[in-house]
Amino acid sequence: MTEPAVLRVAINAPLSRLFDYLPGSGTMPAPGTRVRVPFGRRLRTGVVMEVGTGSEFPASKLKRVRGILDESPLLSPEDLWLIRFVSDYYHHPIGEVTAAALPALLRRGRPLAPARQCLALTAAGRGEDPAAIARRAPRQAALLELIADNDPIDFDLLDEMLPGWRRARKALADKGMIETLVSDDDTEAWTGPADVEVEAGPVLNEDQRHALQAVRDGHGFRVTLIDGVTGSGKTEVYLHLISETIRAGRQVLVLAPEIGLTPQLVRRFRKRLGIEPVLLHSGLTDTARLAAWRSARNGQARLVVGTRSAIFVPLADPGLVIVDEEHDSSLKQQEGLRYSARDMAVARGKKLDIPVVLGSATPSLESLKRCRDGAYRHACLPVRAGGALQPLIRLVDLTRHDATDGLSAPVVAAIETNLASGGQVLVFLNRRGFAPTLICSGCGRIAECTRCDSRMTVHAASNLLKCHHCGAQRAVESECPDCAAQCRPLGQGTERLEDALRSRFPDEVITRIDSDSTRLKGTMSRALTMATTGEARILVGTQMLSKGHHFPNLTLVAVVNADQGLFSTDFRGSERLAQGLVQVAGRAGREKRQGEVIIQTAFPAHPFWKQLMTRGYHGIAETVLDERKSAMWPPFSRLALIRATAVARGDAHEFLRSARQAAEAAAIPEVRILGPVSAPMERKAGRYRAQLLLQSTHRGNLHRLLDALRSMMESSPAARRVRWSIDVDPIELF
Ligand code: ADP
Ligand code: ZN
Secondary structure, eight states: OOOOEEEEEEESSSOSSOEEEBOOSSOOOOTTOEEEEEETTEEEEEEEEEEEEOOSSOGGGOOBOOEEOOSSOSSOHHHHHHHHHHHHHHTOOHHHHHHHHSOHHHHTTOOSSOOEEEEEEOHHHHTOOHHHHTTTOHHHHHHHHHHHHTSSEEHHHHHHHSTTHHHHHHHHHHTTSEEEEEEOOOGGGOOOBOSSOOOOOOOOOHHHHHHHHHHHSSSSOOEEEEEEOTTSSHHHHHHHHHHHHHHTTOEEEEEOOGGGOOHHHHHHHHHHHSBOOEEEOTTSOHHHHHHHHHHHHHTOOSEEEEOGGGGGOOOSSEEEEEEETTTOGGGBOOSSSOOBHHHHHHHHHHHHTOOEEEEESSOOHHHHHHHHTTSSEEEEEOSOGGGOOOOEEEEEETTTSOEETTEEHHHHHHHHHHHHTTOEEEEEOSOOSSBSEEEETTTOOBOBOSSSSSBOEEETTTTEEEOTTTOOEEEOOSBOTTTOOBEEEESOOHHHHHHHHHHHSTTSOEEEESTTTTOSTTHHHHHHHHHHHTOSSEEEESGGGTSSOOOTTEEEEEEOOOHHHHTOSSTTHHHHHHHHHHHHHTTTTOSSSOOEEEEEESOTTOHHHHHHHHHHHHHHHHHHHHHHHHHTOTTSSEEEEEEEEESSHHHHHHHHHHHHHHHHHHTOTTEEEEEEEEEEEEEETTEEEEEEEEEESOHHHHHHHHHHHHHHHHHOGGGGGOEEEEEESOSSOO
């Protein structure tokens, strides 16, 4: 007897395996096709990953596929390869990876090209005069008229133009005046030439030409790091590469951090390339996301620009992948499926045998090391294009200058000078809210979150205390619950800074940009317009303001407080601090006038500052790389972090202790096991958090151990009381 054909299906469930099904009676679905299958007591949508023969279960136990959702495979073998690779590399359930790779509507089983429903007039309807029925049936008349003007008209447009139209539909249909048509034309995904003239760009300078050549040389897969200071013309180099690739008939995928995917950038692509980039970011509706995905998949979209999840988008003729701001931590997803879109871009480029370009003014140490090792090409753009000078950086010693409301006299003086000479000022503080602490003036009690080991942030506009870790909020306590003395806000947040600047500079237009001030739809783009046109002369903001934006008039950046970063417990602390400061400094003096950067610090003697000012980001990067090498931290070794959280404190630790025992028992050489220890912020949102760190210079061994641990943890009875996760190449150790 021959073994039956078996479909191995990925189903969105937290289990690391595929599920075996027998084909239904009809056609045999190929890998990459979505199917409906019975799972537990429900029918679920899954993706066929493999068609094999035989199963570890007897054929009599296997259920049959109930339906096939795609006529031809939705995902290509390369797409399936990426899903498998991500699942293996990050030790994450394959069904969940598959779900992450699909737009929500496809995940839920909707068709790839949704049929559009329209209403059209019948011959009888065309002969009817809407005015004749307007008195008797005004709603029917309105609908009839609307269809007559837009025949046929689709349901979405009707919803928009005549809410309530559905009630009139039946009556008109019954009278034989209208009919429903189903069409599957796909105009919304149309991405042909944008209606703009293509603008010519500047002539590339020598460094840019070298960078371009570095990417062009050779065939197939290669990675080039374009390491260029802000304003050095990296984007110009991308534009040349994109245009060449598109002219050669291939598609380009550009990944950018959410915050870097600005309207400015998109406009620039559109104007210079003369095509409409197809966007994939978190702000899209489900329908728009599906349309964008579909046009990338069928090749209509020549340029796809997206945030990290766009790494999964299928491409009909991929030719180039660009990762802008490759150092940015938002390219790594920090929950659920913890993947790095940058690293997967390199993996995907290798599989597809196409070039990958990484760009940054502050490259990650991982990428710099790969350049050192000769694995990546290194193209440097050390000066600003168009002649702008790099900003001058100086420190203000807070131990010698008192700061009122966070602003020292030298900073205030510099703001005045810059404003007086027609400049624009950015005051940077990476802490939103009014004040990070509410303290009792009597007993010193500090308002804390009841669910986290953290302080509540004071938000004055809403008069609330908010926890920035779990989102809890309550009214501001004006009196201390313990001693009834007055409570007062302590320290600075952007909200308070804005107030302070308003009272010092009452005649200036001030715009604050942080996630609180830009929560409402449209407020962000309005604020950015005011900042870009120079209408707002003082900008206050968090890192939201520090990346990607181009404010032509900006002459001064004042950093209110960067000291937390100096003493970070995370081994990436100084790398992150240097990146953040260099990025925000890069906003200053991008055009004619040289920019100025002032950093307030209570620790001016800290060696970090000397290095930053004398040798810049690359000086710091070199030093940190040497330190990492002697301590064998990444990128000289690999890390994986196993996190566990539980309602009872002991459970998380106990679970990780048993994981540690299992790891030791697996006896895989060359992997260090550290912990378990409590997370630096042990309690968050009511759960206790602990972690186990695995470190190795041997990637294969580390992954073998993770495989073993994962099956043990999936089946461990102790796992019922905890939530656990594996984070491969973690970028934060808590
Ligand atoms: P980056 O992406 O490195 O921040 P951009 O590509 O945005 O740099 O360039 C910064 C500014 O310099 C832009 O206004 C751009 O038009 C201009 N620019 C870039 N390359 C050149 C060049 N070769 N000659 C003149 N101006 C240039
Ligand atoms: Zn909290």
